[in-house]
Structure formats: C-alpha cells, structure tokens
Amino acid sequence: MESSYIDLTDEEIIRESKRKCRDRGMAPDQVPILTDRFTQEQLVARQKLYMDCIEVIHFFVEKFLASVSDSSIIISVTDYQGYILEVMGSSSIINEVKGLGIEPGVRFNDDAGTNSMDLCLRSQRPFQLIGPDHYHDFLQQLACYSAPFYCQGEKTVAGTISIMTDMETAHPHLMLILRTIADSVERELMLRKQNSQLHILNQMLLDTNYYGVMITDVEGKIVQINDICMNILSLNSEDKDAYLGSSVFAIHEVGCYFSHVIEHQTQCIGEEILITDNGNVRYYILDVLPVYNHYGVLTRVAGSLRDITEMKNTEEVLRNTEKLVFAGQIAVSIAHEVRNPLTTVKGMLQLSNQDANLRHYKLIMSEIERMNLIVGEFLILGKPQAIHFKQEQCDTILREVLSVFGIQAALNHVVIRTECVQSPVITCDRNQIKQIFLNILKNSIEALPFGGNIDIILYEERGYQVISFVDNGSGMTEEVLQRIGEPFHTTKSEGNGLGMMIVQKILNTHKGHMLISSTVGEGTTVKIHLPLN
Numbered sequence: 001m002e003s004s005y006i007d008l009t010d011e012e013i014i015r016e017s018k019r020k021c022r023d024r025g026m027a028p029d030q031v032p033i034l035t036d037r038f039t040q041e042q043l044v045a046r047q048k049l050y051m052d053c054i055e056v057i058h059f060f061v062e063k064f065l066a067s068v069s070d071s072s073i074i075i076s077v078t079d080y081q082g083y084i085l086e087v088m089g090s091s092s093i094i095n096e097v098k099g100l101g102i103e104p105g106v107r108f109n110d111d112a113g114t115n116s117m118d119l120c121l122r123s124q125r126p127f128q129l130i131g132p133d134h135y136h137d138f139l140q141q142l143a144c145y146s147a148p149f150y151c152q153g154e155k156t157v158a159g160t161i162s163i164m165t166d167m168e169t170a171h172p173h174l175m176l177i178l179r180t181i182a183d184s185v186e187r188e189l190m191l192r193k194q195n196s197q198l199h200i201l202n203q204m205l206l207d208t209n210y211y212g213v214m215i216t217d218v219e220g221k222i223v224q225i226n227d228i229c230m231n232i233l234s235l236n237s238e239d240k241d242a243y244l245g246s247s248v249f250a251i252h253e254v255g256c257y258f259s260h261v262i263e264h265q266t267q268c269i270g271e272e273i274l275i276t277d278n279g280n281v282r283y284y285i286l287d288v289l290p291v292y293n294h295y296g297v298l299t300r301v302a303g304s305l306r307d308i309t310e311m312k313n314t315e316e317v318l319r320n321t322e323k324l325v326f327a328g329q330i331a332v333s334i335a336h337e338v339r340n341p342l343t344t345v346k347g348m349l350q351l352s353n354q355d356a357n358l359r360h361y362k363l364i365m366s367e368i369e370r371m372n373l374i375v376g377e378f379l380i381l382g383k384p385q386a387i388h389f390k391q392e393q394c395d396t397i398l399r400e401v402l403s404v405f406g407i408q409a410a411l412n413h414v415v416i417r418t419e420c421v422q423s424p425v426i427t428c429d430r431n432q433i434k435q436i437f438l439n440i441l442k443n444s445i446e447a448l449p450f451g452g453n454i455d456i457i458l459y460e461e462r463g464y465q466v467i468s469f470v471d472n473g474s475g476m477t478e479e480v481l482q483r484i485g486e487p488f489h490t491t492k493s494e495g496n497g498l499g500m501m502i503v504q505k506i507l508n509t510h511k512g513h514m515l516i517s518s519t520v521g522e523g524t525t526v527k528i529h530l531p532l533n
Contacts, residue, residue, distance in 0.1 A: 005123040013123060014133050017114040021135045029137045031100060032113055038083055038105040047085055047104075050159065053077075053151060054086050056188045057161060060181045061088050073165045074102075078117050080159055082108045097164070100138070113139075120146035120160045126182075128175055131167055143170035147182040151189055161185070212284075212305035218298050220248045220258055232284065232305050234277060254303060257288045261301050265290050272308075282309045338375050342368060366407045387429045387509065394465055394530065395423035395458055397430055401437045409441075413451030416441075421459040426530050432506045433530075439499040440469050440526050447473030447524060464512070464529040476518040484516060 005013045026032060038046060047054065054077060061075050065088065074089035074097055084104050087094055097103075101112065108117040114135040120127040126147040131140050144164050151158035163178055212229030216222050222243055230236070233251055235243060249255040253275055257268045268288040274281055284305045291300035346368050353361050402416060409416050444454045448471060455470045476484075484500050507514055511531055518524040 005119065006125075008123070010123075010127065013119055013127075014114065014129070017110070017119060018135045020110060021113050026113055026135065028135060031138060032111065032136070034101040034106050034108075034112055036107040036109065036111060038107075040105070043083075043085075043105040046079055046083065050077075050079060050085055052189060052192060053149070053158065053185070056185050056192070057086070057149075057181070058088070059188075060184050061161075064177065064181065065089065072169055073163060076102060076117070076162045076164070078108065078121075078160045078162070080121065080157055082117055082121055082160075084108065084117075085159070102164070115139075116144040116146035117160050117162050120148055120162075121157060124148060124157055126175060126179055130170060141167055143167055143174070145175045145178050147175070147178045149182045149185050151186075210306065214248065214254070214303045214305075216248045216258060216262075216301045216303075218262060218301070220255075220262055220301075221245050222248055223300070229305060232275065232282075232307075234275075254286060254288075254305075257286060258301055258303060261288045261290055262298075265298055282307060283312045284308060338371070342371055342375070362407060363411070366404070369404065387432065389427050389429055391425050392428050392430050392433070393423050393425055394428075394433065394467055395420045397433050398437055398456065398458070398467070401434050401441070405438065405441055409445060409454070412445050412448065414445050414448050414454060415452075416454045416456065418456045419458070421457065422465075423458050424460060424465060424532055426465050426532055428510055428530060429506075432509070436503050436506055436528060437467075439503050440528070443499060444469060444471040444473065444524070444526075447471055447475070449474075460532070461529075463532050465532060467528040467530075469526045469528075470523065472523040475520040475522050475524055477520055481516060481518055 005016070008016065021028075057077055065073065065075070072093060074087060074093050076084050076088070077086040078084050084102065084106050087097070087102060087104060102108075108115050110118055112118065114129065114133070116127050116129045119129075126145070128143070128145045129139075130143045134140055134142070134144075142164055143166070144162060146160045146162040148157040148160055150156070161178060161182055163174055165174070210228075211226075212232040213224070213226045214222060214229050215224040222245065225235075225240065225243060227240075230240060230243070233253060235251075247255075248258045253273060257271060260266070261268055267290060268286065271286040271288075272283060273286050274283050276282075285308050286303065286305055288301060288303040290298050291302055293299050346365070349358070349361070349364060349368075352358060358364075398418065402418070406416065441454070448454075452472045455468075457466075457468045457470075459466050459468075504514065507528070507530075513529050515527040515529070516524065
C-alpha cells in the first residue's frame with residue numbers, strides 16, 4: 001500500500017483524495033462499482049491467515065456492540081491491502097451496506113473514492129470522515145472511523161478496524177473507543193504469541209524422550225510432570241492427574257532439592273542422585289531451577305532428571321582400563337624380578353635331586369610351577385604374547401594340564417573327574433588354552449577348602465567345543481558374579497583378581513565366550529565355548 005499521505009494533515013489528505021476522484025471522472029451522485037475483489041477461495045485463504053486477528057477482534061467488538069443499543073453501527077475488518085475480511089453488526093444493516101459494496105472480499109482502495117479504510121492504510125494512522133468529508137453524496141449522511149492494528153509486534157500495519165454509523169450516532173468518543181479496541185487487540189495478539197512460544201517450548205521440554213521434567217508452583221505443588229519423570233520416580237503413570245496439585249516434598253528422591261530452591265531461590269545444578277528400581281541402581285543428574293516473571297517474582301520451579309547410568313558404566317570401564325594399564329606397566333618388571341630367581345631355584349633343585357633323593361621334591365616343584373604360572377599371568381598383561389594357532393584337541397590339552405595339576409588337587413582332597421563326550425579338532429593356541437584351564441581349576445580348588453569334587457565334561461554344541469567345569473564348592477553371590485573379570489576385584493584374601501580377566505581376554509582372542517552360573521552353598525558351573533571353525 002502506497003503511503004504518500006504520511007506527512008500530510010488530515011485536511012490535506014481529504015482534499016488530495018477528493019482531487020484524485022475528480023481527476024478520474026468519478027460522479028459524486030453515483031455509487032462506484034468495485035471490481036477489485038477476492039475470489040471465494042482467496043477470501044477463505046486470507047481469512048485463515050488472519051484467523052487469530054479476526055477471533056480477537058470479534059471478542060472485543062462483540063463486547064462493544066453489546067454495550068450499545070443503536071443498531072445503525074457496523075464494524076468491518078480489512079487486511080493490509082484494504083480487502084474486507086469481516087463485517088459485524090446487526091443483520092439488517094449488514095444487508096443494507098452490501099448495496100454500497102461493503103462486504104467480505106471487496107477491496108476498499110482509491111477506486112472506492114474517499115473512504116476512511118484506504119486513507120487509514122495510506123497515512124498509517126487513525127482516520128475519520130464525517131459527513132461532507134466524503135466525496136460521494138450517498139456517504140454524506142454517514143460517519144466513518146478507521147484505526148490501524150499491528151500483528152505480534154510487527155512494525156507495519158496489518159489491517160484496519162472501522163466503524164460506520166449515521167450522523168445522528170456520530171461522536172468523537174467512537175474514535176477513542178475504536179483506538180482502544182485496536183490497542184487491546186494488539187496486546188492480546190502479542191500475549192497469544194508469547195503464550196504460543198512458551199507452549200511450544202514447554203511441550204518440547206515435556207515431550208522429550210531424554211529428560212524427566214517436573215514443574216511446581218512456589219508452594220511446591222506439582223503443576224506439570226511428563227511420563228519420563230513419572231517412570232524414573234516409579235510413580236503410577238496411568239494416574240498422572242492424581243499427582244498434579246500434590247506436594248513435590250513428598251517425593252523423597254527430589255523433594256529436598258525443590259525445597260532448597262524455593263526457600264533460598266538459588267539453583268541446584270548437576271546434583272547426582274541414584275534411584276533403585278526393582279533392585280537395579282540407576283544414576284541421574286538432577287537440575288532444579290527457579291523461574292521468575294518479568295517483575296522478578298518467583299512463579300515456578302522446574303526440575304529435570306537425566307539418566308547417566310551408561311556414562312557411569314563407561315567411567316567404570318575407563319577406571320578398569322587404567323588399572324590394566326598400571327598392571328601392564330608393573331607386569332614386565334615383576335616378571336623379570338621374580339622369574340629369574342625362580343628359574344635358578346628350580347634348576348638347583350633339579351641338580352640337587354640327582355645327587356640326593358630330596359623329601360617333598362615333587363611338591364616343591366609343583367609349587368614353583370604354580371609361582372611361574374602367576375608370573376605368567378602378569379606377563380600376559382604386560383605385553384602382547386605371540387599367538388600360535390594350530391589344530392588341537394581340547395581333550396589332549398586338558399589331560400596335559402591335569403597331569404600337572406593333579407598333585408595340587410590331591411593335596412587339597414579334591415577329586416577331579418573327566419568325561420569326554422566329543423572333542424573335535426579346533427584352531428587355538430595350546431598354551432593359552434592351558435592357561436584358561438589352569439585358572440578355572442585354581443578357582444575351583446580355592447572354592448573347595450575342605451575338599452570336594454570337580455567334574456569336567458567335554459562336548460560339542462551348536463558349532464562350539466564346550467568344556468564344562470562343575471564344582472560343589474562354596475558358590476558365589478549374584479553381586480560377585482556380575483563383577484567377574486574386573487581387574488583387581490577378588491573375594492580371596494591373597495588373590496589379585498587377574499585370573500578370570502585373563503581367561504576372558506584369551507577367549508576374546510579365540511572368538512569364544514564363557515558362561516558362569518553359581519549358587520551359594522551349592523557350587524559353580526563354568527562353561528567355556530570355543531568355536532570349531
């Protein structure tokens with residue numbers, strides 16, 4: 001819309017508008033024919049675009065019309081181009097003004113002569129035409145008032161609101177009322193925009209799949225809570241309404257934090273809390289923030305819970321990795337410091353036994369061999385071992401291990417029974433498989449301090465060679481089972497927690513796996529699975 005009238009006074013604008021009407025040859029005694037109008041589809045589309053504006057204007061206009069008894073008043077709404085979008089008033093007068101071209105879809109620009117809607121848009125300020133101010137004779141008995149309105153903080157005029165009435169009803173207060181309506185419409189539209197933005201942000205926050213969100217008032221009463229938060233706090237998610245209005249202080253996991261924020265009006269950020277759900281411990285980061293209005297008054301308190309259990313587990317893995325690095329650093333030095341004197345002692349004992357039949361020679365040698373095995377465990381940690389894969393049979397490897405281990409088992413009053421159902425050829429490193437068998441057998445014997453039985457069964461299952469070790473020892477709790485394989489985690493007073501970790505490392509190298517089941521007081525079953533191919 002051309003705005004060449006902005007710098008002119010109202011009187012100058014009216015004179016200029018009438019001059020243009022005369023120059024265009026308009027007859028004052030004839031009703032102008034308005035051809036510039038929307039199609040029905042265009043009108044519906046523009047009304048949808050202005051839907052919020054029309055709805056708000058309707059609200060205030062209906063209040064105004066209900067307060068006046070005169071039925072000669074009609075109110076119209078145009079868009080920023082002067083197209084009429086809505087006409088309000090009594091049905092009788094609406095039908096009358098249709099003959100003047102005042103109906104939805106028609107455009108009121110300078111083709112309609114001197115009219116308040118067009119001059120309001122061109123001057124971008126409230127404009128009124130009283131009686132003779134109009135160019136056409138049929139409008140000389142009418143008073144027209146138009147005021148611009150703006151949408152959602154925009155700086156350009158979005159449209160006009162206009163009042164048309166007869167000269168008997170005309171009054172300067174009508175323009176004041178019209179401007180008040182326009183101002184109220186603008187404030188309401190701005191408030192709706194803000195509420196819409198807050199609603200969008202609120203829904204984004206509440207509908208997230210990653211955060212549990214809870215919002216309370218200044219008294220700690222819950223006003224909003226999402227399903228994620230209810231699940232985290234083990235609340236009945238099917239009865240959410242029952243929790244709205246209840247006190248957050250009754251929820252012991254988070255109540256104290258909300259109380260602190262409300263009482264001191266300070267934020268709680270990054271509080272780590274743990275929540276137990278059906279015996280499973282999960283870790284969460286809790287943030288509780290005060291929310292203030294534009295006057296700086298506390299109105300809400302918002303809290304969010306974020307699950308960090310996986311992050312905690314990752315931290316635990318990293319800590320274990322650090323332990324492994326440390327173990328690797330000391331492994332080589334321990335091996336050199338211990339293995340060399342062990343080799344000397346072993347050689348001297350063998351020479352001495354040739355000259356004299358030493359008492360307990362076999363026992364001493366077996367204990368030295370066991371010490372060598374312990375040192376070997378550290379060597380595996382300290383540096384990568386050369387792996388030599390060959391075609392082997394687990395039955396043969398097991399017999400070799402038992403020929404060495406049998407003495408220690410007998411001394412501990414442990415009976416080892418073996419059964420070979422199937423022992424196909426597999427590809428493996430013989431020494432590493434021996435290490436697996438020795439570590440498991442050591443654990444089984446240590447679980448039998450007063451003697452007992454170890455049953456070893458070899459069989460084939462689903463493409464794996466399975467070696468099952470079953471003892472009737474003291475067994476393990478579920479907590480101990482969960483931590484098997486962690487470095488330096490052991491229940492033995494003299495253990496180092498490396499044995500089963502090394503077993504797991506070798507199995508990973510061989511693309512195998514291990515299954516362990518145990519019952520306290522009954523015993524433990526360890527099943528080693530080694531792939532056939």
